[in-house]
Amino acid sequence: MKVLVCGGAGYIGSHIVRELTKLNKYEIVVLDNLSTGHTIAVPEGIPVEVGDIRDKQFLEDVFSKHKPTAVFHFSASIEVAQSCVDPLGYYENNVAGTIYLLQAMQKHGAKYFIFSSTAALFGQPERIPIHPDDLSIPVNPYGDTKLAVETMLKWCDQAFGLKYACLRYFNACGADASGDIGEDHTPESHLIPLILQVPLGKREKIFIFGDDYDTEDGSCVRDYVHVTDLATAHILALDYLARENTSNRFNLGSGKGYSVKEIIEAARRVTGHPIPAEIKPRRAGDPATLVASSEKAETVLGWKRQYHSVDDIVRTAWNFHQKHPKGF
Ligand code: UFG
Known part of the structure; x- marks a missing residue:
């Protein structure tokens, strides 16, 4: 199966790429604007399409060229504090960018979407531990952009049969056991x-x-959850979509x-x-x-x-x- 990993040069994306390559059954393409990602984090031999999901023509070119069946989506701005200062920038990148990505998927018949979501969409949770169907009222723009995408996905499934998995990470952390890739943000806030x-x-x-x-x-x-365990969950989520042909959402923590x-x-x-x-x-x-x-x-x-x-x-x-x- 051909998979496109948007944000595959970033912290979590690069760990997914690494786990996918071990399975030898996926043809992988990485898309990344390299604003926070690092090409060196992508294994040799994996094509990297450098560009931005807010660029519709770029997406059209990538989808025409590679025709992916599944898309993993990690291309997003992730700083809670920054999202409070620049909400529109966050909606532009995280929501508008995802709209363009989903439009490209619809046009080119890509079937499965694995979405990098967040615990931040629960805001001040009503109970602990938080279950996937608990009330979600984000308390910052970052969490709200992720909730907006989750809501949009529901209608995309209804309208054109897109099958998606929303994976809400709690505190992603750690690094691949090799020590070759890991968390490297500038500036660091984690x-x-x-x-x-x-x-x-x-x-x-x-x-x-x-x-x-x-x-x-x-x-x-x-709730600190290892990034390699998150990577495994993404691959299982794709298997699930391909097997069950039904959308779903999951919380991922320890x-x-x-x-x-x-x-x-x-x-x-x-x-x-x-x-x-x-x-x-x-x-x-x-x-x-x-x-x-x-x-x-x-x-x-x-x-x-x-x-x-x-x-x-x-x-x-x-x-x-x-x-x-x-x-x-
Ligand atoms: N913290 C400190 N000192 C620091 C940095 C963080 O005490 O120098 C504290 C924070 O106040 C928080 C905890 O450590 O209580 C964890 O903070 P992080 O910034 O590492 O992570 P967050 O829990 O704030 O956020 C993470 C992700 C977000 C995501 C959120 C979902 O970074 O993208 O989890 O819960 F939205």
Whole structure:
């Protein structure tokens, strides 16, 4: 099957490409505008079409040339704080860009769409763990752009039979076991890579944004899920669409929450560095606790996670950062 991976040079996309190549049954094409992705993260021999999903002519050229059957879609802006400053830029890239992509799919008869969605669409959740059908009221533009696409997909299925899977990640983290690819954002805003900048000598300490939350140790609790496990879920989702010919949506997490302080402790154990930390005020828009119920992904897709301990997850990230102290 021919698959197009939009955003395949980025953090999560490149891990999907890597897992897809291992299976030897997909013909893979990567599309990426390289605004945040890295061509070096794409295995040799995989064609990379460099361009933007907001460019309709570019999409027309890519779809005419490659005629993919399935599309994995990771091309999006992902910074919650930035989305509050530039909501229109976020809607333009994440919603308008996806409209053009879906139009190209419709025109060229691509059948399956695997959508990179987010826990951010649940806003302040009504219960923990969060189930896929729980109420979704995003509290920032980023989450809202992802919800808008999820809603659009429902109508695309109804109108022209597009089969889609929405995969809501909780906190994607870690790196491929090889240490060849991993998380490299500029600027970095995610907790684990920021913590690891301390033992790498790039920052003096880590800031803990708030220790007065209603959680066990007062810091925010999140559900950290390894990027290679996320990659496996995407491939299972494509299998599911091809087998069942029905659309669906899934939450992807570990079912267990860890506080910011616990993650810092894990990084101290893994790196052997004291990693000084300082309490700072709360970051705007952070819910106290976000933990997924991944039960549906496990029962319906047969998803089994390979990484269960945060130490193991942090160890893979540390391996990548030690191999690439300056990033890619
Ligand atoms: N945090 C700190 N110090 C830092 C950075 C983060 O204390 O220097 C805290 C945050 O306040 C939060 C936790 O660490 O409580 C995790 O923060 P991240 O920025 O790593 O991740 P988020 O949970 O904010 O966001 C992630 C993704 C989003 C996605 C969201 C869904 O980055 O794209 O999960 O829950 F929308």
